[in-house]
Amino acid sequence: METKAANKIQDLQYFGEFGGVNPSISDSSTYTFLAAKSMMDTFEGQAKGCYLYARHSSPSNLYLSEALAAMEGTETANVAASGMGAITSTLLQLCSANDHIVCSRTIYGGTYAFLKNFAPKFNITTSFVAITNLKAVEAAITKKTKVLYCESVSNPLLEVADIISLSKLAKKYNLTLVVDNTFSPLSITPKLLGADIVIHSLTKYINGTSDTVAGVVCASTTFIESLKNVNDGASMLLGPVMDSMRSASVLKNMRTLHIRIKKHSENALYLAQKFEQNGLRVLYPGLKSHPQNALYKSMYNTEFGFGGMLAFDAGSLEKADALMELMQENKLGYLAVSLGFYKTLFNAPGTGTSSEIPEDEQAAMGLTAGLIRFSIGLDNDIERTYRAMKKCLVKVGLL
Numbered sequence: 001m002e003t004k005a006a007n008k009i010q011d012l013q014y015f016g017e018f019g020g021v022n023p024s025i026s027d028s029s030t031y032t033f034l035a036a037k038s039m040m041d042t043f044e045g046q047a048k049g050c051y052l053y054a055r056h057s058s059p060s061n062l063y064l065s066e067a068l069a070a071m072e073g074t075e076t077a078n079v080a081a082s083g084m085g086a087i088t089s090t091l092l093q094l095c096s097a098n099d100h101i102v103c104s105r106t107i108y109g110g111t112y113a114f115l116k117n118f119a120p121k122f123n124i125t126t127s128f129v130a131i132t133n134l135k136a137v138e139a140a141i142t143k144k145t146k147v148l149y150c151e152s153v154s155n156p157l158l159e160v161a162d163i164i165s166l167s168k169l170a171k172k173y174n175l176t177l178v179v180d181n182t183f184s185p186l187s188i189t190p191k192l193l194g195a196d197i198v199i200h201s202l203t204k205y206i207n208g209t210s211d212t213v214a215g216v217v218c219a220s221t222t223f224i225e226s227l228k229n230v231n232d233g234a235s236m237l238l239g240p241v242m243d244s245m246r247s248a249s250v251l252k253n254m255r256t257l258h259i260r261i262k263k264h265s266e267n268a269l270y271l272a273q274k275f276e277q278n279g280l281r282v283l284y285p286g287l288k289s290h291p292q293n294a295l296y297k298s299m300y301n302t303e304f305g306f307g308g309m310l311a312f313d314a315g316s317l318e319k320a321d322a323l324m325e326l327m328q329e330n331k332l333g334y335l336a337v338s339l340g341f342y343k344t345l346f347n348a349p350g351t352g353t354s355s356e357i358p359e360d361e362q363a364a365m366g367l368t369a370g371l372i373r374f375s376i377g378l379d380n381d382i383e384r385t386y387r388a389m390k391k392c393l394v395k396v397g398l399l
Ligand SMILES: *Cc1c(COP(=O)(O)O)cnc(C)c1O
Pocket: 082, 083, 084, 085, 108, 110, 111, 151, 155, 180, 182, 183, 201, 202, 203, 204, 213, 214, 215
């Protein structure tokens, strides 16, 4: 599937106040009105193009939101102070007390904790299912279900969700399909495949410099307006608002996203193939051995590849730890969580982050204690990186 999302972003040409090539940063929390009546109309949501107060909207946040909506092919978007701010306000907007959510069991730890431990305070309950098992997904839907929630490519096993089939299920049962696309910006465009709402943690690839947390909800104008409604909008009332300075900075970084994603994907595919040839058990959606390789290929925007995330099994937690320390000493990357940085990041998610899955199933899925998750960086010479990584693998006895 082809999309020209990257072109659409490029065509968004903003002018700054003094003809600057970047839009001016709106350094204000509140905005003046020349006529008292227009203030009243803005409060009531009738005056378009007027700013009232920055928790509601600000020019800088609208510029970034517009670029993200162009990327995801949605009518509009709303940026947030973090990915979790985007996720929680969306789910609380969609669900009321006694509603139910069907959610993939392999999701970001914070999202899992919110649904498992926090949302039940409001009597919003969740069934966690194997998202690749469509029968299990359908069986978990009840009369109370309002939302179907998944990640396009999930953590840490890089399972790929069949968004087209999930969207058919969502339509059949009148659910809202929410897809967290943090791992695969530009590569996968969930809206084109039938998703209703697309969320990102901008903290990762889209910002790409590991210097801030930020998030976005890409959706219809109706939904985004409901989120920002001054009377009952979750985003307006819970207040996870992004600061204008940050939003300007994220927008500038986003200008190079298409180049970065291609390089992350190219580097990750190279290493995944090499490690697999070396006999390691590698998880990467671009490998034929990946269970959803064909599915990913049926959904992706070819030029952006299979993404920068890969994982392999180091056999045991001890070996994984030794390897990661050695790689860090050799300047191959950082032993750190998160993803999307110019430098490779690695950590061992272990069994801890996926404790909702019974142990035997974890083993069956390939979720082992020695699994190392990599966010492959933008290394200029990936063959040189591979040679250095191979030395580390040999040293800890993996090769
Ligand atoms: C990091 C992450 C989040 C949370 O985003 P923050 O910006 O840290 O709040 C949500 N989903 C996924 C897939 C993530 O990787």
